[in-house]
Amino acid sequence: MSTRARDLLTAGYGELRHEPLGRRLRARWNGTTVVDTTRGVLLWEPRRILPVYAVPAADVRADLRPGGPALPVPDDVGVRMPALSELRLLPGVPFAVHTAEGRPLDVELDGTVLHQAAYQLDDPQLAGYVAVEFGAFDWLEEDEPVAVHPKDPFHRIEVLAGSRPVRVELDGHVLAESAHPTLLFETLLPVRYYLPVADVRVELVPSATRTGCPYKGEAVYFSPVVDGRERADLAWSYPDPLPESSRVRDLVCFYTERLDVVLDGERQDRPVTPWS
Structure with missing residues (x-):
């Protein structure tokens, strides 16, 4: 029996997903390069609509320290939609709200602490990787600035x-x-x-x-x-x-x-x- 492609795309919303980026990725803070990697991935936590970047911790040029407990998922951040059978976390839900197992991390650089700006995931396929808050940094894919949020390769x-x-x-x-x-x-x-x-x-x-x-x-x-x-x-x-x-x-x-x-x-x- 044929399956509608839309249903395949949305069936994984409740799962942790990632996709290799395949390009150079950099993050800057106040002109300082904090991340420079060619091993970045796009990461979707369960129920998240928009991806974030996850990078090897070894490619982060800052101190990563335990950042306290993650924020709970609010009750009013999802919308039920007829075409999508599950609760979705919409744009605007803070990065510090997490739906995958892991630990929040503070990012410390130049004497400034960016609280819970990274997240270390427990998933074995992402061992050694940390998700990084998009809004805390200025991002480049190759030499092109990225605005608003990372682009989804399955979105056109x-x-x-x-x-x-x-x-x-x-x-x-x-x-x-x-x-x-x-x-x-x-x-x-x-x-x-x-x-x-x-x-x-x-x-x-x-x-x-x-x-x-x-x-x-x-x-x-x-x-x-x-x-x-x-x-x-x-x-x-x-x-x-x-x-x-x-x-x-x-x-x-x-x-x-x-x-x-x-x-x-x-x-x-x-x-x-x-x-x-």
């Missing part, structure tokens, strides 16, 4: 031009309508419809919200004015996207989890995601 972005008409509605109000959408497909996420600004029918009030994505870049947000009221952060745009997503530059996208989309005359179901 594809941007396609479309001609199927798209209409975006909220509470019966048309927010945008376009015959020239740009469709962004991202692994395990709903398709996103990026529309020309000229096809947006409501006022978009700029928001102070910013988010980062290692595949697309930094997004700026807008609050559409619907029936005289601002609806906070329902739309976003990438004014300076990364090269792989350059085709969505300055286009506007709406959270389809929170409003209605009519595609080619057919009303779509609202997807269920962490942003619902």
Whole structure:
């Protein structure tokens, strides 16, 4: 019996997983190189959605010392999703929350202690390795900076031009309508419809919200004015996207989890995601 590929990808969320990186990896702190290795791996602790880097302890140019007990897993950090049968730890859960057996480590360098910025795992296949907090350092893969979090080799972005008409509605109000959408497909996420600004029918009030994505870049947000009221952060745009997503530059996208989309005359179901 055939198995849906999505189910294979998500079946391992409850397990400790790793994947050799196959490239030079460096971490810097205040200009000082703390990690320099060609033996790094990507590491997913059980239920973690995003990977972190794990490196041989021998390639860490700092003192690693016991860091006290790991933080408990909070009760409210998971979301149950129909396509994913188990609780998932979403982006934003602190690195110091661990779901694999091991010991937190403090990283001490230049007289400064970075508390629980590393984690020594008990898994025999990762003997001698420590996971390292991404946000505590500046990272390079080869000579390219890595932003937001490590990229997942099993995660990809594809941007396609479309001609199927798209209409975006909220509470019966048309927010945008376009015959020239740009469709962004991202692994395990709903398709996103990026529309020309000229096809947006409501006022978009700029928001102070910013988010980062290692595949697309930094997004700026807008609050559409619907029936005289601002609806906070329902739309976003990438004014300076990364090269792989350059085709969505300055286009506007709406959270389809929170409003209605009519595609080619057919009303779509609202997807269920962490942003619902």
